[in-house]
Amino acid sequence: MLAQLASAYTQVNVDSPFMQKNIDPIVFPGQYSKSHLHSFYGSDAVTINTTTSAELQKGCTNAENPNDLSVYWAPTVLYTTDSGKTYKPVPVARFSAYYNLGETEAEVAIPQNLKMLAGSATATTQAAMIADAQATWFCEGSDSSALDANGFPSSTCSTHLQQLLYFPQCVNVDTLETAYKVNKACPAGMKSMPQLRFSIRYDLRKALPNGWSGTAPVKLACGPAWCSHGDFINGWTTEAAENMIATTKEKQHFSAVNGALGAYNAGPTCTSADADPNHGTSDYAASVAAMSKRSVSAWGWETRSRFVKL
Template sequence: MPSFTFSHVALLTSGLVAQVAHGYTQVNVGSIFMNKNIDPIVFPGSYSKSHLHSFFGSDAVTANTNTSAELQAGCTNVENPNDLSVYWVPTLLYKNGDKQEPVPLSRFSAYYSLGDTPAEVPIPQNLRMVAGNAGAKTAADMVEAAHSEWFCENGGGGAADANGFPSSTCNTHLQQLLYFPNCVNEQTLETAYKAGQPGNYKACPAGMKAMPQLRFSIRYDLRKVLPNGWSGTAPIQLACGNAFCSHGDFINGWTEESAKNMVATTTTKHSFQAVEGSLGKNGAKPTCKSADAEPDKGTSDFAESVSLMSKRSVPAMGWISRNRFARA
């Protein structure tokens, strides 16, 4: 069964939401600091092969970023100074006249699930991960374990349209959820999902250990840009295509100290636990101003990014979040 069919309603009725909510930490971001056509995991070094992405976290990220240390030298817009990770997703767009422009963000949250089964090891330094399939065009192409879904927060939305988005106006925010691998080989940095599903995970594959599971929760606010709402096909798209191509990327930038502290909370805690470290407390607002580290390279314009991609000689598909090596 493709992950798209793992619906928010199914989560609620099965009780999995309640289980997943036990034992976790969370970091919030109030804004996108950069929209840009780079992807240092899938297309390292390129400023013409990637579709447009929206970035959160450490602004030290460039098309060539490989390590946690590089990110830890930057400024983060995450509300936890110990988390200098970088998180990115394909840019969500709406039509404004003749242009496709980014949909305003309400909030990006990175959850690290701690209560399903205890984590055995910290998220390793230099770990890079992708969740989802950037080349998916139908629900059948999606990665089931990523459990990607789009729904309306606080009601509305109706059934999914042909593109996988809600078919009618959201009462408040449009929300996306996306789950990342939760097992890792500490030597090779290969990642994988545990057997089972959220709320009922089982063992990691042989040779791997459990780490805190990253989950994206992204809320978009369409009310100002689409004040009349919609009925039928949602007037939005991702930079990679329809909702089925939803995916997320992550390069770990948590300090080693705070990453270890995150694991410690998994042994006995069963509710939200702040992960802190020597750089400050969870929830602290950013004290620096994030900015594009390479403002003269690449583009933030969707049409230009599409034009640049048309000249490339590589497949459009990005990495898929199955077992794979992620070491630089």
């Protein structure tokens, strides 16, 4: 099946993570005690040792497009109602993977076995962030969201807390090295591919019904908003990845990417589950203990955060 002829972007939605776990098969392959907690979307075949598209394509995806067996992950977003003594994951309203938000159309498909990272997990200040990743946090639908000292909105979001993150759009198809464009051009030896962008909406309305004013009672498993990052291992079928190229000529209209596994909006046909449930943890406190270090501080929530009603 071919992609629609209309030139545009494409989008894959996922309702919620299929697991939260302290693993990172790209940064810490084979290690359960090194990574902070991440939220995973897409193919449930991912384990701490996953390296190839073929491995992911044997799994079950909770994405709406059955041709996308990629796995996407980002640090789990946490909230506190007791001034930082305990933390729980913020409910996810929707994860969306957008493709083709680059300045020019793609020259090549996203290669099989491609692994990518965006952002910096070690950034503790805005200045330390990777500018090309354009990691931002804001209240959905708000023209301007004033940020607190940790990079989150400084007052209650009436809708969703939203995160954006851009991945490299240039790739060397032989070495699978990636890079961002410089002056709208890929580095020598690389070609442009559909650019991936994470757009994640979090629902704090039930978790924090009284809202907040001042420092948000929210953090990432890696620390403040400045450490925003994301990871991706390609699991698109080869056919669908090739079909995606036709959607990248402009970015104003949605265009479906269909394939042999079904229509773009067919939805999940199976139930996703952790492929390695006997290792690692989904508990934030246990993940911090496994890393053998203290949690990041509460950043003065006890004195600087003032809870208010919506």
